[in-house]
Amino acid sequence: MSVALAQVNVSPCEVSNGTGFLESVREGNRIFGSSRHRNSRFSCLGGSRTKNGRIFSVRSAIVATPAGEMTTMTSEQKVYDVVLKQAALVKRQLRSTDELEVKPDIPIPGNLDLLSEAYDRCSEVCAEYAKTFYLGTLLMTPERRKAIWAIYVWCRRTDELVDGPNASHITPQALDRWEDRLEDVFNGRPFDMLDAALSDTVSNFPVDIQPFRDMIEGMRMDLRKSRYRNFDELYLYCYYVAGTVGLMSVPIMGIDPESKATAESVYNAALALGIANQLTNILRDVGEDARRGRVYLPQDELAQAGLSDEDIFAGRVTDKWRIFMKKQIQRARKFFDEAEKGVTELSGASRWPVWASLLLYRKILDEIEANDYNNFTRRAYVSKPKKFISLPIAYAKSLVPPTSARTLSPLS
Numbered sequence: 163m164s165v166a167l168a169q170v171n172v173s174p175c176e177v178s179n180g181t182g183f184l185e186s187v188r189e190g191n192r193i194f195g196s197s198r199h200r201n202s203r204f205s206c207l208g209g210s211r212t213k214n215g216r217i218f219s220v221r222s223a224i225v226a227t228p229a230g231e232m233t234t235m236t237s238e239q240k241v242y243d244v245v246l247k248q249a250a251l252v253k254r255q256l257r258s259t260d261e262l263e264v265k266p267d268i269p270i271p272g273n274l275d276l277l278s279e280a281y282d283r284c285s286e287v288c289a290e291y292a293k294t295f296y297l298g299t300l301l302m303t304p305e306r307r308k309a310i311w312a313i314y315v316w317c318r319r320t321d322e323l324v325d326g327p328n329a330s331h332i333t334p335q336a337l338d339r340w341e342d343r344l345e346d347v348f349n350g351r352p353f354d355m356l357d358a359a360l361s362d363t364v365s366n367f368p369v370d371i372q373p374f375r376d377m378i379e380g381m382r383m384d385l386r387k388s389r390y391r392n393f394d395e396l397y398l399y400c401y402y403v404a405g406t407v408g409l410m411s412v413p414i415m416g417i418d419p420e421s422k423a424t425a426e427s428v429y430n431a432a433l434a435l436g437i438a439n440q441l442t443n444i445l446r447d448v449g450e451d452a453r454r455g456r457v458y459l460p461q462d463e464l465a466q467a468g469l470s471d472e473d474i475f476a477g478r479v480t481d482k483w484r485i486f487m488k489k490q491i492q493r494a495r496k497f498f499d500e501a502e503k504g505v506t507e508l509s510g511a512s513r514w515p516v517w518a519s520l521l522l523y524r525k526i527l528d529e530i531e532a533n534d535y536n537n538f539t540r541r542a543y544v545s546k547p548k549k550f551i552s553l554p555i556a557y558a559k560s561l562v563p564p565t566s567a568r569t570l571s572p573l574s
């Protein structure tokens with residue numbers, strides 16, 4: 163069965179007139195592509211105090227040290243502030259009980275059927291695009307898995323804007339309209355049935371709009387930027403397009419009531435998993451991206467290794483390239499290690515899909531090594547038997563109970 167992802171329509175008239183609710187869903191062709199996105203507007207960052215006690219101004223991202231010196235914040239510091247904000251928002255709800263208190267639906271006749279149809283459609287899209295992950299979600303509670311499917315579909319549609327069949331027509335204005343539509347979703351005014359599922363999800367779970375806005379910001383970044391000067395710039399991009407997914411997912415997956423880990427540390431691990439996945443995605447797709455004129459690898463690190471864009475466009479696997487790649491892979495693995503510390507703290511039924519996705523994505527790094535670092539013309543992928551072996555391992559790991567007396571270090 164091939165399930166088409168409903169085509170995202172962000173024409174101004176359709177967005178402003180919220181009447182076409184279910185009728186407006188149109189089938190589009192499913193087209194895969196590599197995706198990454200970026201930007202430099204720190205819309206996500208409310209002015210506040212960082213872990214170093216600094217106060218920063220949102221727009222300029224300039225911080226004043228306690229001694230009154232002005233300094234620029236790193237992307238990691240800026241993103242960490244979002245982590246703190248997200249953790250503070252959900253702390254109480256997540257710890258109150260293992261089962262989240264799901265608000266009752268307003269029983270408008272006919273609406274419940276439509277909603278259930280909307281979730282069915284999200285489940286089909288998720289099953290079609292991310293089979294293994296979908297199977298994992300089946301172990302979650304029905305409320306949680308429906309919510310994860312709805313979020314998955316919104317992320318996938320957002321990604322398709324810059325990576326899908328209509329990507330060449332996407333403008334910053336179209337992304338602005340997609341963001342307006344997101345606001346409508348959070349205000350209970352969904353535009354189509356997939357949006358309706360997300361609207362229902364965000365009214366039932368303590369999900370904040372900020373990571374969603376930030377993902378759109380990542381798409382803006384992808385439209386206007388095709389090089390990264392250093393890892394700091396790349397980190398911000400990875401946060402926007404993938405770290406945000408981690409932050410969106412924690413309020414749904416829930417923290418185990420037995421866990422003594424801080425909410426911040428769990429959010430930090432979720433962020434790390436998103437960053438690790440995106441770095442891996444970038445390392446896997448170097449050749450494919452170069453053919454689209456894109457180089458996501460940090461320019462300063464390439465130069466230090468004696469490499470340049472030209473080497474990438476030429477696709478030469480040299481010793482310099484191998485040494486460079488080893489360092490990049492090492493960095494991605496550190497983010498996976500950081501993420502692992504948090505998975506055990508999630509609610510029991512949510513751990514398995516997260517472990518499965520972590521182990522499988524991490525294995526892509528092993529495959530790049532096995533390909534002797536030729537990520538120009540060979541796509542690293544995890545074979546079915548290897549995937550299959552990972553699943554019981556993930557399941558066994560998911561049975562490990564949360565640490566009852568450990569406080570994870572938020573940034574290590």
Ligand SMILES: CC(C)=CCC/C(C)=C/CC/C(C)=C/CC/C(C)=C/[C@@H]1[C@@H](COP(=O)(O)OP(=O)(O)O)[C@]1(C)CC/C=C(\C)CC/C=C(\C)CCC=C(C)C
Pocket residue numbers: 194195196197198295310313314317318321325403404405407408409411412428429431432433435436439440443501502504505508515516519
């Ligand atoms: C269990 C689990 C993985 C839950 C997440 C479900 C979810 C909402 C996924 C959305 C993914 C998505 C469509 C994101 C849009 C942007 C994008 C495409 C990012 C890339 C994903 C990989 O996609 P693919 O290989 O198809 O890439 P191409 O489009 O072909 O280029 C990313 C690499 C990022 C994905 C990031 C995550 C899945 C973050 C996972 C983190 C958590 C679920 C938090 C877990 C909690 C703790 C405490 C560790």
Ligand SMILES: [Mn+2]
Pocket residue numbers: 195196197198321322325
């Ligand atoms: Mn994509």
